[in-house]
Amino acid sequence: MTQCLVIDDSSVVVKxxxxxxxGIDIETTGxxxxxxxxxxxxxxxxxxLVILSAALDGTPVEAAVKALxxxxxxxxxxxxxSLVDANLGVMTRAKRAGANGFIFRPFDRASLLAWVDPFVKVAA
Structure with a gap:
């Protein structure tokens, strides 16, 4: 089973x-x-798979990506x-640090699965 770690200070996002x-057999921990x-x-x-919030308290996104x-x-x-809006500066720093891609919030089932699919084969 695929393992996913969601790092976000919002328990709602994690849940x-x-x-x-x-629902697609990806075991998720928050x-x-x-x-x-x-x-x-x-x-x-x-x-x-790691879904990482770009807005963690006290941790710049590039530092978090490098640490991971x-x-x-x-x-x-x-x-x-995971971003709330398309911030080119944050996105560039995250990519340079080693991020593979982005997820925009709020997300629903269809959008989350579409973003995850290229990295983990989704059997929706």
Whole structure:
């Protein structure tokens, strides 16, 4: 089963993503911060997909992406940065740091699955 980690300080975003992705057999775990995510990864091991909020408190998106790329559990994972609006500066910094793509919020089932599909084969 594909493993996904959603790093977002909004429990609603984590819950909605988990419900949608769980419907297509992607096991989803949520973390409210990068530190919490690192603790979860240390326990659970490899992760194939990470959905990372671009607006984590106290952590610039490029630092978060670089930290995830430095961890063996997420070094090869697809990292999708979650944004509320298209901010070219944030998007550029995230891509340069190693992000694979973007997800725009709010999302629904169709849009989330469309963004995830190129990185994890979705059987919708």
């Amino acid at each position: 909605v993503a988990a419900r949608i992705l769980g 973390a409210a911060s990068l530190a919490e995510a690192e603790m979860l990864l240390a326990k659970s091991g490899l992760c194939e 790329r430095a961890k063996p559990a997420t070094a090869k994972a697809a990292i999708l940065v």
